[in-house]
Each structure stands twice: as C-alpha cells, then as structure tokens.
Amino acid sequence: xxxxxxxxxxxxxxxxxxxxxxxxxxxxxxxxxxxxxxxxxxxxxxxxxxxxxxxxxxxxxxxxxxxxxxxxxxxxxxxxxxxxxxxxxxxxxxxxxxxxxxxxxxxxxxxxxxxxxxxxxxxxxxxxxxxxxxxxxxxxxxxxxxxxxxxxxxxxxxxxxxxxxxxxxxxxxxxxxxxxxxxxxxxxxxxxxxxxxxxxxxxxxxxxxxxxxxxxxxxxxxxxxxxxxxxxxxxxxxxxxxxxxxxxxxxxxxxxxxxxxxxxxxxxxxxxxxxxxxxxxxxxxxxxxxxxxxxxxxxxxxxxxxxxxxxxxxxxxxxxxxxxxxxxxxxxxxxxxxxxxxxxxxxxxxxxxxxxxxxxxxxxxxxxxxxxxxxxxxxxxxxxxxxxxxxxxxxxxxxxxxxxxxxxxxxxxxxxxxxxxxxxxxxxxxxxxxxxxxxxxxxxxxxxxxxxxxxxxxx
Numbered sequence: 001x002x003x004x005x006x007x008x009x010x011x012x013x014x015x016x017x018x019x020x021x022x023x024x025x026x027x028x029x030x031x032x033x034x035x036x037x038x039x040x041x042x043x044x045x046x047x048x049x050x051x052x053x054x055x056x057x058x059x060x061x062x063x064x065x066x067x068x069x070x071x072x073x074x075x076x077x078x079x080x081x082x083x084x085x086x087x088x089x090x091x092x093x094x095x096x097x098x099x100x101x102x103x104x105x106x107x108x109x110x111x112x113x114x115x116x117x118x119x120x121x122x123x124x125x126x127x128x129x130x131x132x133x134x135x136x137x138x139x140x141x142x143x144x145x146x147x148x149x150x151x152x153x154x155x156x157x158x159x160x161x162x163x164x165x166x167x168x169x170x171x172x173x174x175x176x177x178x179x180x181x182x183x184x185x186x187x188x189x190x191x192x193x194x195x196x197x198x199x200x201x202x203x204x205x206x207x208x209x210x211x212x213x214x215x216x217x218x219x220x221x222x223x224x225x226x227x228x229x230x231x232x233x234x235x236x237x238x239x240x241x242x243x244x245x246x247x248x249x250x251x252x253x254x255x256x257x258x259x260x261x262x263x264x265x266x267x268x269x270x271x272x273x274x275x276x277x278x279x280x281x282x283x284x285x286x287x288x289x290x291x292x293x294x295x296x297x298x299x300x301x302x303x304x305x306x307x308x309x310x311x312x313x314x315x316x317x318x319x320x321x322x323x324x325x326x327x328x329x330x331x332x333x334x335x336x337x338x339x340x341x342x343x344x345x346x347x348x349x350x351x352x353x354x355x356x357x358x359x360x361x362x363x364x365x366x367x368x369x370x371x372x373x374x375x376x377x378x379x380x381x382x383x384x385x386x387x388x389x390x391x392x393x394x395x396x397x398x399x400x401x402x403x404x405x406x407x408x409x410x411x412x413x414x415x416x417x418x419x420x421x422x423x424x425x426x427x428x429x430x431x432x433x434x435x436x437x438x439x440x441x442x443x444x445x446x447x448x449x450x451x452x453x454x455x456x457x458x459x
Contacts, residue, residue: 004026004070004154005154005156005162005164007073008024008026008154008156008162009156009162011024011073011074011077011156012024012156012157012158015077015081015158016158018058018081018085019056019057019058019081019084019085019158020057020058020059020092020094021055021056021057021092021094021157021158021159022054022055022056022057022077022080022081022157022158023054023055023155023156023157023158023295023296024052024053024054024073024077024155024156025052025053025054025055025153025154025155025156025294025333025336026050026051026052026070026153026154026155026336027049027050027051027052027053027151027152027153027154027335027336028048028049028050028151028152029048029049029149029150029151029152029335030046030047030048030049030114030149030150031046031047031114031147031148031149031150032045032046032113032118032121032146032147032148033045033046033047033145033146033147034118034121034122034125034144034145034146034147035143035144035145035146036125036126036128036129036143036144036145037129037141037142037143037144038129038133038141038142038143039126039129039130039133039142041122044118044122046118049068049335050068050070051066051067051068051335051336051337052066052067052068052070052073052076052336053065053066053067053333053336053337053338053339054066054067054073054076054077054079054080055080055339055340056077056080056081056083056084057084057088057092057094058081058084058085058088058092059088059089059090059091059092060088060089060090060091060092060093061083061084061085061086061087061088061089061090062083062084062087062339063079063080063081063082063083063084063085063086063087064080064083064339065077065079065080065083066336066337068336093318093321093322094317094318094321095315095317095318095320095321095325095326095327097159097161097295097296097297097298097317097327099157099159099160099161099296100161100162100163100292100296100298101160101161101162101163102162102163102164102291102292103163103164103165104163104164104165104166104291104292105165105166105167106165106166106167106168106194106284106289106290106291107284108168108195108196109195109196109285110195110196110197110198110199111196111197111198112150112168112196112197113148113168113170113197113200114148114150114168115197116197121146121148124146124200124201125144125145125146125172128144128172128174128203128204128207129142129143129144131204131207131208131211132144132174132175132176132207132208132210132211133211135176135208135211135212135215136178136211136212136215138178138179138180138215138218139176139177139178139211139214139215140177140178140179141176141177142174142175142176142177142211143173143174143175143176144172144173144174145172145173146170146171146172146200147170147171147172148168148169148170148171148197149168149169149170150166150167150168151166151167151168151169151335152164152165152166153165153166153294155292155294155295155296157295157296161296163292163296165290165291165292167194167290168194169192169193169194169287169441170192170193170194170197170199170200171190171191171192171193171429171431171441172190172191172192172200172203173188173189173190174188174189174190174206174207174210175187175188175189175210176188176210176211176214177214178211178214178215178217178218179218180218180219183218185213185214185215185217185218185402186214186373187209187210187211187212187213187214187215187217187387188210188373188387189206189207189209189210189429190429191203191206191428191429192287192428192429192430192431192441193287193428194285194286194287194289194428194441195285213387213388216400217402217403220400220401220402221399221401221402222401222402222403223367223389223391223401223403223404223456225455225456225457226455226456227453227454227455227456228365228366228367228454228456229363229366229367229392229418229450229451229452229453229454230366230367230368230369230406230450230451230452230454230456231359231360231363231366231367231368231369231392231448231449231450231451232368232369232370232386232406232448232449232451233368233369233370233371233425233448234421234423234424234425234427234445234446234447234448235370235371235372235425235427236369236370236371236372236384236386236406237349237445237446237447237448237449238347238348238425238426238427238430238444238445238446239372239375239384239427239444240382240384240413240446240449241277241347241348241349241444241446242344242347242430242432242442242444243375243376243377243382243384244377244382244410244413245277245304245410245414246279246314246344246347247344247377247434248260248264248379248380248410249264249279249304249312249313249314249344250313250314250330250342250343250344250434251313251314251315251316251319251320251323251325251342252316252319252341252342253342254313254323255319255322255323260379263380263411264310264313265310266310266311266312267309267310267311268309268310269308269309269310270305270308270309270310270411270414270415271305271308271414271415271417272308272415272417272418273307273308274307274308274352274353274420275305275307275308275349275350275414275417275420276303276305276306276307276349276350277303277304277305277347277348277349277350278301278302278303278304278347278348278349278350279301279302279304279314279328279330279344279345279346279347279348280299280300280301280302280328280329280345280346281293281299281300281329281330281345281346282299282300282301283301283346283443286346286426286428286443287346287428287430287441287442287443288344288345288346288347288430288441288442288443289345289346289443290345292329293329293330293331293332293340294331294332294333294340295316295317295327295331295340297317297327297328297329297331298329299329299345300328300329302314302328302330305414312328313325313328314328314330314342314343314344315327315328315330315331315342316330316331316340316341316342317331319342329345330342330343330344330345331343332345332440333437334437334438334439334440338435338436338437341434341435341437343432343434343437343440343442344432344442345442345443346426346442346443346444346445347442347443347444347445348426348443348444348445348446349420349445349446349447349449350420350446350447351420351421351422351423351424351447352419352420352421352422352447353420353422354419354420354421354422354450355421355422356421356422356423356448358419359419359421359448359449359450360392360395360396360397360450361395362395363392363394363395364393364394365391365392365393366391366392367389367390367391367392367401367404367454367456368389368390368391368392368397369386369388369389369404369406370386370387370388370389371386371387371388372384372385372386372387373385373386373387377410380409380410380411381407381408381409381410382406382407382408382410382413383405383406383407384405384406384407385403385404385405385406386404386405386406388400389401389402389404403457404456404457405456405457406454406455406456407454407455407456407457408454408455412453413451413454416451416452416453416454417449417450417451418450418451418452419449419450420447420448420449420450421447421448421449421450422447423447423448424445424446424447425445425446425447426443426444426445427443427444427445428443430442430443430444
C-alpha cells in the first residue's frame with residue numbers, strides 16, 4: 001500500500017483546499033463463497049475486488065463517487081467535489097478528531113481462512129450438509145453457506161489522517177426444512193468469527209441442532225396467544241438489544257426525525273437501575289470490532305443506558321457535530337460502493353446479578369424463549385420469532401411449544417425488564433442491514449432477561 005499512500009498524499013495536497021472536507025478510501029478485498037443445498041453445489045467461488053470511494057463536503061453538502069479503476073481516481077475526486085459544490089448551501093459541521101497516521105491489523109488467534117484451500121472449505125460444507133440431512137428422514141431441504149473475506153482499507157483525509165487497517169471475517173449459516181404432510185417447520189443456526197478458521201470446525205452438534213429443532217417442531221403444540229411473563233436467553237437478548245433499541249440509538253435516525261429525537265432525550269429513564277446498555281468497536285475479538293471507523297474516528301465503547309437512564313447515542317462526525325456531542329466511531333460502510341453511515345458495532349446489555357435459576361421463580365404461567373429465527377422492527381415496535389420455546393409453569397420449565405413470536409414497544413419492554421441474569425453470551429452470527437447496506441458484521445451480547453407483559457403470538 002506504500003505507493004498508494006504516496007499517491008493519496010499528493011492528491012490531498014492538490015484538492016483539499018477546494019472543499020471543507022475530503023476523504024479518499026481505497027479497499028482491497030478477497031474472499032470465498034460456498035453454497036451447498038441438498039447435497040448440490042450451488043456456488044463455489046473465489047474473488048478479489050479493488051476499488052475506492054471519494055467523499056467531499058462543502059457548506060454542508062456531500063458529494064460521493066465510487067470507482068474500481070484507480071486510473072480514474074482524479075476524475076472521481078473532481079466528481080465528488082463538483083457535487084458538493086453544487087448542493088452545499090449551509091454550514092459544514094463535523095465533530096473534530098485528532099489526525100493520525102497508522103497501520104494496524106486486527107489480530108488472529110489461529111489460522112487465517114484465506115490460507116485454507118477452497119477444496120478443504122468445500123469438504124467442510126459438504127460434511128455439515130450431510131449432518132443436516134441425516135438427522136431425520138423428515139428433513140426435506142438443507143442449506144449450508146460459507147463466506148470469508150480479507151479486507152485492507154487505506155483511508156486518507158484532508159485533515160491529515162492516513163490510516164491503513166485490515167481484518168478477516170468469516171461466517172457460516174445452516175438451515176433445514178422439515179415437513180410432515182402439510183406441516184412445515186424450519187431450523188437454523190449461524191456462526192461467525194474474526195479470529196480463526198478453527199472456530200468453524202467441530203460444529204457438528206450445532207449443525208445437527210438446526211435439523212433437530214425443525215423436526216421436533218413438527219409435533220409441538222402452539223402457545224396460546226396473550227400476554228406472558230417471559231424469560232429470554234442471551235442470544236435472544238442480543239437480538240433484542242440490537243434490533244429493537246440499537247437502531248434507535250443511531251443518531252442519524254434521531255437527527256432526521258424530530259419526534260424520535262424528542263423521545264430519545266438524554267436523561268430520560270427507560271428502565272430499572274440495573275439496566276446497562278453499551279455499543280462499541282473497542283472490545284477485541286468480535287465481529288463488530290475495529291480500531292478506526294470509516295471516517296478515521298478511533299473506536300470507542302459508548303454507554304447508551306446507565307442505571308436505566310439514556311446517557312449516549314451513536315455518531316458519525318456529522319451527527320456528533322450537529323448535535324453538539326462527541327463522535328463515537330460508528331461511521332461504517334459495507335464496502336467501497338457505499339458511503340459511511342451511522343451503524344452499530346458490538347451491542348450488549350450488561351451482566352446482571354440474578355442467578356439464572358431465580359429468573360423463573362414466581363412465574364405461574366409464562367414462556368421461556370431461546371435463540372431466534374427472524375424478526376422485524378418498525379420504529380418503536382418489534383416482532384421476533386424465537387428458535388425454541390417452552391412454557392413455564394409454577395416456577396419450572398415445562399413442555400416445549402412452537403411458533404413463538406414476541407411483540408411489543410421497545411420502551412415499554414425495557415421498563416418491564418424485572419430481572420437481569422448473571423450469565424452472559426456473545427453472539428457472533430449477526431449481519432446488520434440499514435440504508436441498503438446489508439450483511440455488515442456486528443456482535444451482540446447480553447444475559448438472560450425476565451420481562452413482564454410481553455405479547456406472545458401462537459400460530
């Protein structure tokens with residue numbers, strides 16, 4: 001990258017005086033993709049991508065250009081600057097960051113997947129697909145997907161930053177469909193890592209559990225719809241805090257929506273004194289971890305809720321500047337085709353003090369929900385489908401049930417968290433979507449939670 005560093009320095013010297021802010025981000029990525037469905041290979045590929053983006057800001061107006069031919073770089077800079085000059089009519093307000101020149105790489109704990117032959121990755125996928133199919137004859141469809149990528153980013157800004165950063169990311173997904181006459185059920189598992197290829201081997205039990213859940217659900221009764229006291233496991237907690245609360249903490253959503261900004265007023269109480277919520281790329285080893293975001297802001301850990309009270313939100317430099325707050329290092333883009341926007345990194349609820357067994361005490365009839373199949377949010381409202389569920393009767397986990405959906409208002413649900421477990425788990429299966437940029441790696445975590453008055457749907 002040294003030649004490119006010199007090139008970007010020369011270009012910055014030539015163009016920086018024409019706008020208020022200018023950044024150039026070069027990216028090289030290489031990766032593998034494998035899809036096995038019903039013992040048939042649907043995709044087996046390796047690829048390399050080289051490209052970049054230019055962002056220019058003038059009087060609050062942003063110009064953006066992307067390219068995959070480095071000989072066009074000067075022309076794309078002109079395009080971005082021209083766009084910014086045409087639309088800028090206000091004031092450029094960016095929270096300040098200290099310029100830095102650094103080269104860094106997220107550490108691995110084992111083998112880089114890019115060093116593993118494609119044939120070996122294919123054999124791993126084939127083995128997992130056979131496991132999915134062999135669980136039971138009622139499995140009618142199976143799917144295994146594998147993706148890995150190695151990205152190297154070089155970011156230069158008109159303020160003097162020159163940051164080279166690289167990381168590896170890998171993800172596997174397993175799903176099965178079981179059928180019995182007209183009854184069809186799905187089971188799924190997802191796992192990911194930024195640490196080592198070894199994290200993806202010896203997953204036989206996890207893979208088989210996807211098929212077992214699909215088969216078992218064929219004969220399970222559905223829960224009677226209504227309001228219940230619910231205990232959710234750490235995986236579902238991670239999904240909840242990311243989808244239901246995390247997106248509302250992204251400051252671009254609040255800044256562009258005055259009503260939401262009023263709801264998300266600093267100092268507003270949303271939960272009990274034991275409720276702590278965080279987001280940050282600073283914790284090492286997770287899929288949302290890095291050293292610098294795509295604007296050159298250092299990674300941080302941001303506390304969003306402290307003792308039940310809203311104390312923070314997630315920022316780009318622009319949203320931080322406009323709201324008079326500190327940048328948090330949450331400006332991220334999926335790849336060079338897209339501009340950075342405010343995105344979560346690793347989002348979690350802090351560990352509590354209640355022994356997990358005690359979360360079930362005093363519940364005459366409730367629901368215990370674990371894992372997840374899917375979900376959706378719409379502003380303050382959410383609906384999630386649990387991967388597994390059991391009834392709770394007289395303080396004990398009772399019979400399993402299927403098709404459990406959990407719905408509600410996120411703020412009311414936060415207030416209804418009555419106990420927080422003393423366990424904790426990081427779920428590295430997340431791929432977040434926002435603004436047309438889907439599949440951005442994130443981490444989610446948390447403890448088991450007991451929540452009252454959750455709306456549970458059955459069939």
